[in-house]
Amino acid sequence: MTSLARFSGDADSGAAVLFDVDGVLVDSYAAYRRIWDRWALHHSLDPAIVWAHTHGRRPIDTIAVVAPHLDAEAQYRLVRDFMADEGDAFPVYPDARSVLKVxxxxxxxxxxxxxAPTVRQRLRAGGLPDPPVLVDSTQVALGKPDPEGYLRAAALLRTSPQHCLVIEDAPAGIEAARAARMTVIALTTTHPAAQLTAAHHITRTLGEATPLIENWLDATVP
Structure with a gap:
């Protein structure tokens, strides 16, 4: 894992927009619900309890919480096997392309x-470009709600956290971005607005968030 320390002196005032993927760029809710329900039932666990611990978290972290008696690495491989069975059931949201053009x-x-390989595959399948910076679960010691991933992305983009706008859909991701001192727009694609109140702004879709993104960029870009 690359240390962020070597980037700390390079940040400038340039703005950056950071996206979560599932629930923001990719509509994966239904497929992941099937996957986690299948895994829970495979181990005689309550699917509702398991599902409640998945949002915004790395799968291996979810497994460690809901089934600490199991080998998390081995179970993550099983989850990925179940994911492969879903095929191409991970479309990008209709508004994703227009927002990235903005x-x-x-x-x-x-x-x-x-x-990263799975994320790139799904974005490309939906006609979206590869992100200039992609911080995935393998690049951090702690997943969301820890801010490490967002801080790493800011460092790799050579900008300061306070000049980053985050688009999220889950409470854990909002908590991570707020802990990193970033501005957050939450989408109600996977959670009701009442669970997303820690965000600075809440909208229903990525398309509805576009004016907020443009206004934030206008106010932030020198």
Whole structure:
């Protein structure tokens, strides 16, 4: 894992937009619910309890919490096997392409609890570009709600955390971004607004968030 220390002196005032992936750029809710329900039932666990611990978290962290008696690495491989059975059931949201066009001249990246090869595959399948910066679950010691992933993305983009706007859909991701001292727009794609009140702004969709993103960029970019 690369230390962030070597980037600490390079940050400038340039703005950056950081996206979560699942629930923000990729509509994975239904597929992941099937996957985690299947895994829970495979181990005679309560699917509702398991599902409640998945949002915004790395799968291996979810497994460690809901089934500490199991080998988390081995169970993550099983989850990935179940994921493969879902095939192409991970479409990008209709508004994702237009939003990325809006910010194409700005710094941007993604911070995900998934893995980079899978994320790139799904984005490319939906006609989206590869993110200039992609921080995945393998690049951090602690997943969301820890701010490490978002802080790493800011460092890799050579900008300061306070000049980053985060688009999230889950409480754990909002908590991570707020802990990193970033501005957060929450989408109600996977959670009701009442669970997302820690965000600075709440909208229903990525498309509805576009004016907020543009206004934030206008106010932040020198």
């Amino acid at each position: 910010i194409r001249n700005q710094r941007w990246g993604v911070v995900t609890s998934g893995r």
